Amino acid sequence: MSLSMTGYGQAIFHYEGYKVRLELKSVNHRYCEVMMRIPREWTRFEDGLKRTVQQQIKRGRVDVFIHRERDEEQIPVARLNETVVQAYLHAAEQLADRYGVKGTLGISDILALPDVLGEPGETGNGDEEGWEEQLQTALHEALQGLLEMRRREGGHLAQDVEARIVHLESLHHEMMVLAPHVVSEYRNRLKNRLKELQDGSFTLDEHKFGMEIALFADRSNIDEELTRLQSHFGQCKGLLLSDEPAGRKLDFLIQEMNREVNTIGSKANHLTLVNLVVEMKAELEKIREQAANIE
Known part of the structure; x- marks a missing residue:
């Protein structure tokens, strides 16, 4: 069955205190071209998302828009960046060993340090797989809507x-x-x-x-x-x-x-x-x- 190159699809999901909306728009193009417009910290997912689109779309220009905003219906979740915390603790041990500096870091001291608490999806503590899975699932849903419009x-x-x-x-x-x-x-x-x-x-x-x-x-x-x-x-x-x-x-x-x-x-x-x-x-x-x- 012939498919049009014009179509639109979208999907919305809620995850870790955020509401994320994916929009797909396709128009005429001689080849298959996928353009991604996503939050900067999710650029590591871009190649995988592009491949998913290219598996379904053979011809046309597809613009993928991913919008993220705080979910007012959910309590915001702060995620501990364990890599940064370990770096700070290691630096404290070096100060004590090399320079004889005395003292300990309390919880309030650690939480006050820069980058210890990160936004969901930004910290990289095992959270990447969860976000990538959510994005891929939503992308498949949006693609189904896009393909259905292209079929009609x-x-x-x-x-x-x-x-x-x-x-x-x-x-x-x-x-x-x-x-x-x-x-x-x-x-x-x-x-x-x-x-x-x-x-x-x-x-x-x-x-x-x-x-x-x-x-x-x-x-x-x-x-x-x-x-x-x-x-x-x-x-x-x-x-x-x-x-x-x-x-x-x-x-x-x-x-x-x-x-x-x-x-x-x-x-x-x-x-x-x-x-x-x-x-x-x-x-x-x-x-x-x-x-x-x-x-």
Whole structure:
């Protein structure tokens, strides 16, 4: 099933006195690009979070926003930074051993020292795994919302593109019916024109006339272009039903169809055919605009 590259998802969780909200927004992009906007102290989680997004998103630009604020419904939790405490105690022992400084550090003294108490998620005392797990769980939830929106939007896009391909097929059928009559109509027009110009000063050379018709038939033959177009229509329909990302392949097929239609337009020496070519090109441009948003 085709996916759109436009989508939005979010998740909220409460952990250690904080309320954290994740927002994911995706838009068109040629490749998969993930941009992270997260609190500075969580940059160590960035690579893992990016990989999680890239496992689910194959194409598009995804902006990941992580907002953190104090949870008013929970009592704030202060976390002891054991690494810093051990460093202070070690420094106190060195002072006593090397310089003979006497005295002891009480609890109130230690708690008053800088960086002894840290914010949840900042201290690195076994807390990293908990925060990373919470962030990954919330990211999966937000991704499910994002993917669901992309699926819904992709379904609408696929329906629209398929309807336009059906219209192209009807135009193609008209061309198939009309093409065999182009040469005969040209022959009749040319013969009637020559009769109108006949004033007795020249005679109609049937051999040269036949050569002219044969050259015209060769120049105006569009059988190969019509056959390739029919093949492209089938491939487009198959891509729309595929579970694999189809946007770039669709873009390529649209370019190929445009090339075939342009060739038909350059060969066609028939007003109705030219009008059908113009209508086909307009429809292909609408398909191109829609396909640009398909993953």
